[in-house]
Amino acid sequence: MIFALATPIAQSAIGVFRISGAGCCDVFNGALNKPITKYREVFLRDVLWDEVLIDRCSVVFYSGPHSYTGEDSVEVFCHGGLSVIKSLTGVFLGLGFKEAGPGEFSKIAFENGKLSLNEAEAVADLIHSEDVDRGHLSSEAVAGKLSSIISDLGNEVDGLRVFVEGSIDFSDEDYDFILEGGVEERLVKIKSSLVDLIDSSLVSTKKLSKNRVLFFGPPNTGKSSLFNRLLGFERALVSSQPGTTRDLIDSEMFYNSVNMELVDSAGIRDTSDSVEADGVALSNNEIEDSALVLIVLDHNTEVYVESFKSMMDKKNHLLIFNKSDEKNPIDQYDCVVSAKSGKGVQKLKKMIFDSIQQSKNVSKKTFIIRERHLALFNTALSSLDACIEKISNEKDVDVAAEDLRLVRSSFDEFLGIKYPDELLGDIFNDFCIGK
Numbered sequence: 001m002i003f004a005l006a007t008p009i010a011q012s013a014i015g016v017f018r019i020s021g022a023g024c025c026d027v028f029n030g031a032l033n034k035p036i037t038k039y040r041e042v043f044l045r046d047v048l049w050d051e052v053l054i055d056r057c058s059v060v061f062y063s064g065p066h067s068y069t070g071e072d073s074v075e076v077f078c079h080g081g082l083s084v085i086k087s088l089t090g091v092f093l094g095l096g097f098k099e100a101g102p103g104e105f106s107k108i109a110f111e112n113g114k115l116s117l118n119e120a121e122a123v124a125d126l127i128h129s130e131d132v133d134r135g136h137l138s139s140e141a142v143a144g145k146l147s148s149i150i151s152d153l154g155n156e157v158d159g160l161r162v163f164v165e166g167s168i169d170f171s172d173e174d175y176d177f178i179l180e181g182g183v184e185e186r187l188v189k190i191k192s193s194l195v196d197l198i199d200s201s202l203v204s205t206k207k208l209s210k211n212r213v214l215f216f217g218p219p220n221t222g223k224s225s226l227f228n229r230l231l232g233f234e235r236a237l238v239s240s241q242p243g244t245t246r247d248l249i250d251s252e253m254f255y256n257s258v259n260m261e262l263v264d265s266a267g268i269r270d271t272s273d274s275v276e277a278d279g280v281a282l283s284n285n286e287i288e289d290s291a292l293v294l295i296v297l298d299h300n301t302e303v304y305v306e307s308f309k310s311m312m313d314k315k316n317h318l319l320i321f322n323k324s325d326e327k328n329p330i331d332q333y334d335c336v337v338s339a340k341s342g343k344g345v346q347k348l349k350k351m352i353f354d355s356i357q358q359s360k361n362v363s364k365k366t367f368i369i370r371e372r373h374l375a376l377f378n379t380a381l382s383s384l385d386a387c388i389e390k391i392s393n394e395k396d397v398d399v400a401a402e403d404l405r406l407v408r409s410s411f412d413e414f415l416g417i418k419y420p421d422e423l424l425g426d427i428f429n430d431f432c433i434g435k
């Protein structure tokens, strides 16, 4: 039997504890002034310890399997004072409950079949999501839409395997299982459903979900000045000496209810100073994790436009010309600004926001998936391709069933029907305690 505080340890109006484990309701009754005998109803009860009143709480009992974890569970709504939270923690320990680890409730829910693995992952994403759009996409996954699509596709694959295996067993007989079963068309249909699903999914990495905006460019172009200007306060050190910024410096900016993490970085140049060189390496590494890169140049560095652009590959970026109070640009830029006078800065803010929204294309997305899911879907796609090729060429049909087995196995890994041992630890350790 485990327990945890499900709300943050902070002074608040209400604190919520949850308990889970067979028989936990009976045990907790031992600390109440009057036992609760009904489930899924709210009761006001005094929690007592050594005959001392700890708090008057609202308490709900759930009997397994009709609970989040699938086990007997209790939710306790107490006053949100730190002393109450501490004393109640003492009561739970006294009753023999153990403190839950991160994600332990969700892990039990998964083990009891209450959540598929990707639904559990979506629960974590929902809790961690900071902007409204992402929260909405995670909610869709929590509600199980994605699992049910994959589970249906998996059933379809199983059906086809029967045909393909049948065609091997009865290959001498005068009956073409594969043609009669419309196997090839059905495989193509599964493939296109999977491609549609990938297209309508936003792939989220932890850092990408933070909407990181990297200030990138040669030294002394005013990256830190512009960073400060956008934030509205002097966060980073500015000086006329090139090579001022060495570490990555981040700070949050809100715009239109979207949270963005601005990241200032060291100016890129060949340098013999080893600390500065480490800073340059940090800036370079940061490109991959950024949702958007701002290449900041000025009138002294316009010759580098092409070389900086070429470093972006397909990365979402904006080309910015700074110090427009001193000189006008020669090349074409997405935005011309002056960190010194503030000219163009409001426009830049809006461009950053639009660019991030566009790159995520959130409005056109239905689901949010992790890189792990995308990799599994891609494995399934290549096995489907291999299978379609064999069936359409009527070659190696005897091993086509193996391709379908691999497709099914990718789907099973997505749903958590089958998974490598270390995966569960990776996923649930990332949860907060109490979830």
Ligand SMILES: Nc1nc2c(ncn2[C@@H]2O[C@H](COP(=O)(O)OP(=O)(O)OP(=O)(O)O)[C@@H](O)[C@H]2O)c(=O)[nH]1
Pocket: 218, 219, 220, 221, 222, 223, 224, 225, 226, 237, 238, 239, 240, 241, 242, 243, 244, 245, 246, 265, 266, 267, 268, 322, 323, 324, 325, 326, 337, 338, 339, 340, 341
């Ligand atoms: N005239 C003018 N000067 C600017 C502007 N922005 C920055 N500067 C000056 O340019 C110099 C370099 O500014 P920083 O913000 O430190 O430049 P940086 O790109 O962060 O430099 P490193 O960290 O060394 O790569 C400072 O002397 C700033 O005052 C601007 O818009 N106009």
Ligand SMILES: [Mg+2]
Pocket: 223, 224, 225, 236, 237, 238, 244, 245, 264, 265, 266, 267
């Ligand atoms: Mg700087």
